[in-house]
Amino acid sequence: MLEGIKGVSSFAGEVDLAIWVVVGLSILIFLLVVGVMFYFLYKYSNKRHSRDQIKNIEHNLPLEITWTVAPMILLAVMFYYGYTSLKAMRTIPAQNMEVKVTGQMWFWTHEYPNGKKTKDLYVPIGENIKLAITAKKNDVLHSYYVPALRLKQDAVPGKIYNAWFKATQTGAFDILCAEYCGTRHSYMLAKVYVLEKDKFDEWYNSDKKTPFDKKEKIPLHPGLTLLNDNGCTGCHSLDGSALVGPSYKDIFGRKVKVAVDGSLKEILTDENYLKRAILNPDAEIVDGYSGGMMSSYKDIISDEDIDKIIDYFKGGKIEVKVDKKAKAMAILDNNGCTGCHSLDGSVLVGPSYKGMFGRTVKVKIGDSLKEVVSNEDYLKRAILEPDTEVVDGFSGGMMSSYKGILSDEDIDSLIEYFKGL
Amino acid sequence: MSNVHKSFYDETHTVFGHHKNKILQWIFSIDHKRIALLYLFVMFAFFAVAVSTALVMRLELFSPGQDFIDPDTYNQAFTLHGVIMIFLFIIPGIPAVLGNFLLPLQLGARDVSFPKINLLSWWLYMLGALLAVTSLFIGDGFADTGWTFYAPYSIKTDTNVIWALSAAFILGFASILTGINFVVTIHRLRAPGMGFFKMPLFVWSLYATSWIQILATPVVGISLIMVILERTFGIGIFDPTKGGDPVLLEHMFWIYSHPAVYLMILPAFGIASEIVPTFCRKPIFGYHAIAISSAMIAGVGYLVWGHHMYTSGESEMIKLIFSALTFFVAVPTGVKFFDWIATMYKASIDFKTPMLWTVGTFITFIIGGLTGLIVASVGVDIYLHDTYFVVAHFHYAILGGVVFLMFAGMHYWFPKITGKMYNEKHAARAFYTIFIGFNLLWFPMFIAGMLGMPRRYFDYLPEFEIWHKLATIGSWVFALGLIYMFYTLYRGWRYGELAGPNPWNATTLEWQIPSPPQLPNFGEIPYVDYMPYEYKNGEPVRHLDLSVKEDKPHE
Amino acid sequence: MSNASSTEPEIVYDKQGNPHEVIDFNNDYEGAKLGFWLFIFTEIMIFGAMFLVFGFYLFQFSPDFIAASEGLNRVLGGTNTFILLLSALSMGLSLVKLRNGKIDESKKFIWITIILATIFLTIKYFEWSHEIHIGIYPGSPTLDALSDGTKLFFGLYFTMTGLHGLHIIIGIGVMFWVLALINSGKITSTNFVVLENTALYWDLVHLVWVFVFPLFYLIY
Amino acid sequence: MNTNSNQESHPINASVYYNVFFLLIGLTVLTLLQPVIINLDLGSTLIVQLGIAFTKAFFIVAYYMHIKSSSPLFKKLIYTTVVLWFVLYGLMAIDTYYRYTPNDLFNN
Structure with a gap:
């Protein structure tokens, strides 16, 4: 539902005033001009005004000057109100919360200053929200349109344009796409939820995906929480990339060369080694990294906690099943996948996820048709290079590659999730 | 009436000399009157196609949700509707049909300056039309970009965008050639004595129009070519992934396409300026003001394109x-309307069908024009941009302005073109049907747009349903009215009474020759040292007989 | 353009009895020239629009454009500038000769123009093939790896010089047609508007290059 | 054969062509030498180069294209087109300038 025409942003008043002024003046001009015309048509019809009564009037300079100048004054008034409403709309207060809005084919993403990403926009009432609106670089034009906020700004790929608003009323208001963007243009919908300040803050500082989530966020492995809280992840990545120190990925149970007092030695990273590495990091330095970067965590992390961390390294996982499904759903939602691929078997722009895994499909490679089994490899290719194999009956060029957007881990969990659908 | 000399239907000259074959005599004719009729028939065929696509779209929108076409088909339908209506119907419409037919007649010339190029224009027009039609049936079908071809969607989509772009480019070229032809004709071939301020106002409006065609069309032509190059070679100019700026294409597109709407409306105003004095039976009020305002609209109209882009990210200053x-x-524009209404003062108005159409158009176009002021106001437009309000505004201005006046002109010059008369009573009823259908179709869209209904939506939120239902019902009334009108005109053409050279007692030169005109237009060319609309007590001051006499054949 | 049938001008008389000539559209020199000038305006609008695009990106990517301009071959570009200058002269002289009744010399100058135009195209061909050889052409992997400004510079370079080259090719075709018309006696020392319009067209081609050359080759 | 008096308009002279040709050669040499003689920044380069280009264009249009000796109509048409382009470029320049620099109205 479009939540009414009532303006709920701080500048809606100015815009509405401008609308009423220009519409009112237009109606006035219309009535005047058409009224005079009808009066003449009636009075000087050939039934009432015969030909010998005609007066050939061809000029009247004062009259002509009047009807050139008088409209200019009215037009100047209309222009002025257009200007004031634009000014109110475009003067962005310096104090604001900046939310990044990214449009992509048939999905809006809102990113908050603390990194939270949502499909709908959640804002506190009475605060200045600055929107930095853009579209994905390889995507098309969209337009961010919130009628109730009197806000509209095109999202142009590769460019960032700003808009702002201050909501004056709580509630939910529609976001529509106003610039034609292809097949599901009319379904590129989302909502702005204007919340009370404390409710917003509570959500904003929580792990909850949306303020209306009843469920707490899926708990992290306590070991990971410890790593996060102690700043370990600032230097040790979780995804295998080498930062300042070695990554935590697959850290347990591998063979590494370490430098002990200047000589190299090969050791197995077992529990003991890892414990030593946390408590006395400079004693054995993994080859390729330099010592002196990490300080000892003796007396900072308890033995008990270290065990938890090592359990995490071992790959100990909790609530894997629930976790995976929710995670996959979150990935699908946050990347707009469900805008084009349904979960229930109905065909939108792309094939449905339901029954996707394991089936045999015909795909177009170039101009030729080929049958492939939709297995892990195929699905991975379909996510990373969507246009090389297009499923028969669908058109290419609709989906952009998710290379660099989804990590391998994300893709794996998606495929895992598809298996169960 | 043409008992002295045969009409142009009976004889012609073609680009190859003379032919026995009737069809070849038509499609290779270099007579401006035949070329006008060639345009007429092709144009109305395409008009029918575009109206049908619109009816299909309205039917789909009758209720929310997907009913009988899918979103992609819908997107192609509105693109097809836009491309045909804009490039194949309205832009060439009045200049190529009525302009071609009447310009030499009103100037007292025997043809346009370059008759062969005139024929070439029509062939280019046909080529463009053919490209557009062909692309419907191959590959992924007609382009689905909307008639605006905004990048990067026009670069990414799989449909036959290149075909549509080439078609638009070729049609633009045809329109340029017509424009060049008209400007040269007006400068060179006026009857002796006819200064610029003694020309009929329809000629003035065509003069302004032709300048827009010459100076604006090349800009969009080259932009469309660059989109084609973008798709084929990836030159990067409008492609954000290569640093290009899609907003630049919007600029270049509207540099042409905004003047294009003045290109559409100016000749229509010219028609009104012909009809109003004829049926008021008195000289037009403010001849000079109307003539100069055409030139001013053309000039200033060139510099306003950015109002299509208030939300596109252009700078506040330029907004x-x-x-x-x-x-x-x-x-x-206002001056023109005030002049027309002032002409009605102390007149003796004869409500024949052309006058009905003109008065009806004044109402609809004033609505279209005033809503144009509403969306010209920056802050207001940001709210209304790309909503149904704009759709309604555009159709009130272009359908309710240009096309209605085109119909007015068709009725007005019908006896001149065919030599016959249509049935007055049926023609008036057809007008009322169309007028009611039109308002029922488009007025609800103003309200829907005000409530925030975006355009080009295949589906809509449920609270807009009532407005869509009203509009769809209106579209049926409107379509019925159109059929009624065309049928009345067809009956007139086949079975109507002979009209005589000057059924309306009008003053301009085309009424001083037989209907239908003879091949060389004029027997002798008059010395025109008087104003175009001179009436005394409701009767034309001069009655001339300029028909080609038997004893004085020309060429 | 010429119509032998209408040899006598049509005269109408005003009230005072003064004669006024009715202009015959079949044989209207001034009209033919005006028409061609209007066509030239459309060409100016086309190239003007391209320069608009060029300026738009030059403003945004000046450093990239300057660097990319450095990579173009100024010797070949400069040579081409002189060739076009010469060809514009020879085209003009052919018109002078024709109007003075020296048909053969006029034809000779048209041939010189055609040869110069062909040399221009040959040089352009070598320039382009060198750039394509080192992997610089729209959509090439080499170019895609470079900065956005460079991509746009070369995209515009190929589009604009390509469009200009296309005009030269059309010009050569028109010149052959003009030669045929002279041979068949359709263009004479008194009926020369086709050659004059061809000369106008060639001057336009030259005019465009006058702006293309410094903007692409000399902004570094 | 030709009765249309317009055809024998202005007299035409080869020496005009030669004079303009040498003038254009001179200007072209200047164009090529500018980067060698003085190294300017982009703005000044554009002013110098476009200045020379417009001078050349003036001579080409005035003499090679015979506008100098044509009827006033042609001159008026050319002024109109040139003015139109300057206005168009001006409007685009205003937009580009305000869009890509932090000087736009309402400081955002």
């Missing part, structure tokens, strides 16, 4: 400049 310039265009 305000464009807004001010846009309001300024309203002044000469």
